Structure formats: C-alpha cells, structure tokens
Amino acid sequence: MSEIVLHSLVIAGSVLLAASVVIALFRIVRGPSILDRMIGTDVVLAAIMCGLGGYMALSDRTDLLPVLIVLAMLGFVGSVSVSRYVSKSDSMTPGAEAGALSEFSASDWHMPRDAEESSPGSTSVPQARPSDDVTEIADPTYDAHADSGGEGEGTGPDPGPDDAEHVSDGDGQESNRGS
Amino acid sequence: MVLDIISAVLVFLGAVLSLAAAVGLVRFGDLLSRMHASAKPQVLGLVLVAVAIAIQFPTWATVTTLAIIISFQLVTIPVATHMVGRAGYRTKHLRRSMLYRDELAEAVDRAEAREIAWERQRGTGTDHHDG
Numbered sequence A: 001m002s003e004i005v006l007h008s009l010v011i012a013g014s015v016l017l018a019a020s021v022v023i024a025l026f027r028i029v030r031g032p033s034i035l036d037r038m039i040g041t042d043v044v045l046a047a048i049m050c051g052l053g054g055y056m057a058l059s060d061r062t063d064l065l066p067v068l069i070v071l072a073m074l075g076f077v078g079s080v081s082v083s084r085y086v087s088k089s090d091s092m093t094p095g096a097e098a099g100a101l102s103e104f105s106a107s108d109w110h111m112p113r114d115a116e117e118s119s120p121g122s123t124s125v126p127q128a129r130p131s132d133d134v135t136e137i138a139d140p141t142y143d144a145h146a147d148s149g150g151e152g153e154g155t156g157p158d159p160g161p162d163d164a165e166h167v168s169d170g171d172g173q174e175s176n177r178g179s
Numbered sequence B: 001m002v003l004d005i006i007s008a009v010l011v012f013l014g015a016v017l018s019l020a021a022a023v024g025l026v027r028f029g030d031l032l033s034r035m036h037a038s039a040k041p042q043v044l045g046l047v048l049v050a051v052a053i054a055i056q057f058p059t060w061a062t063v064t065t066l067a068i069i070i071s072f073q074l075v076t077i078p079v080a081t082h083m084v085g086r087a088g089y090r091t092k093h094l095r096r097s098m099l100y101r102d103e104l105a106e107a108v109d110r111a112e113a114r115e116i117a118w119e120r121q122r123g124t125g126t127d128h129h130d131g
Helices: A002-030 A034-058 A062-091 A100-118 A164-171 A174-178 B002-027 B031-056 B060-090 B103-125
Strands: none
Touching (some): A002 A034, A002 B002, A034 B002
C-alpha cells in the first residue's frame, strides 16, 4: 500500500515539474521583453533545483549537493547580469545622462575613446576601429589565428565582436570553425 | 517507510509550487505580477525539498550544506528580484493601470529635481568641463 502511495507521489511530482518547465519555456519563447524571459529562466532553474533535490532525497545521492549550490549561484548571477545589461542600455539614452551618478558613467563611456584617439599606434586599434586598418589585417601573421577564409571574402578587415554574425552569414562555416 | 512518504509529499508540494509559478508566469499580464508568481518555488519550494533531503539523511554534513544552500538562496533571491524589478521599472515594462499607487514615482521626481538643480549649479560654476 505504502509503495503504491510513494510511487504515485513521485510520478505525480515528476509530471508537475515537467509541466511547469514546459509552461515556463512557453513564457520564455513568447515573452515580450528580455526580463520576462529572465523570469521564465528563473522558474525553469527553480524547477530543475526542485527536481534535483527530490531525486537526491528519494534515491540516495547526497553527493549532488554542490550541484544545488552551483545552480543557486547560476540563477543569481544570470538575473543580476541580465538586469544590469538592461539598465545599462537604458542609461545610455541622452535624457538619463544629466546627473551625479551618470556623470561618472558618462566619463566612463568616453574615456576609452579619448585614450584611443590620443595613441593610435597601439595594438588594440585593429579590433576597435575596423574601417581604418585594411592593410594590417591582410598581414597573414595577424590573420592566421582569426579565420582561415578571411582573404577570400574581400568585404573588409577583421570584423570585431559587433559584426561577427554578419561575417559568419556571408562566409559560411569556415570562420566559425577557425575562430 | 513513513519518512519516505513524508519526504515524497514534501517534494510533491515543491512541484506543486513550481507548477503554480509556471501557471502564474503565463496567466499574469505584467512583469511585476510575473515576478510575484515566480518567487514562490525559488524560496519555499527549495525549502520544502531541503527539508525532504534532511529527513532522509539526518547527518551534520547534509544538514549544514542544506543550510548553506537555503541561506544563500534567501540572501540572493531578493537581490536578483530587486534588480529585475528596477530594470523593469526603468524600461517601463509595467502597466500603470494595474498599480494602486506608485510610491517610487515621487522619489524619482524628487531625485530628478535634485539632479537638475545640481546640473545647473555645476554649469554656472565650471564651464571649462563642457567646452
């Protein structure tokens, strides 16, 4: 009798956890903003933690407790980094740059550009300004580690982190494999 | 065997809370309401599951590790939720019609007035910074 009760409880809990993960994935797919997707990801992570805890409790696996700690830390870091990303993109609008706190952030944004213009011969210039340094990128010693098919495309220099998707669309699979 | 059934019931309650959070995530129409729904399994569901584990393995190592997990979750979940809510408020992902009162708006107005006054004072004081 008690075996039947135990097994039915375990199966019902597993079905509920799976259903909650599926519904939260529906919110992640359909969520209108990135914050809704982040909340859906948190619910998925909470369901994973509950399922892992139930598995640990009902089958003798206490060695999975550090996994639970890592999952808790992963949820915290993910939520904080995504919300900081959203707030940062919001504070870059010109209306929000008129205060004491944003004075620090404005200088923080402008300072690398000034330092870069004052010293144009440094090594970090080809990645920062890709439109100026076509001849340097064509140097095979620089290009060897970046991508192997970069010379045949003829569209420009090393794209940097912003244009990586565009080049991978035009270049095919070789740039993804080389980088 | 009774302890097995008790811990299975606790895990089942955690799963019910997780399903409630998922249903609230779909049914509610606002970012703040969804945050309200999604905070339940992160704290209470995990506490129930931890009690289930502690019933099954009542040793010091397991219980202290579970206490670490629960206290970490209790500390970090309000911080993360506060950050998400602040980002949602700043990017205006909330329905004004669903709020009874917005006490943060008064504080934002006061802060903006103070910032404008500070900006005006700084603009008259030091001009070389802008030029």
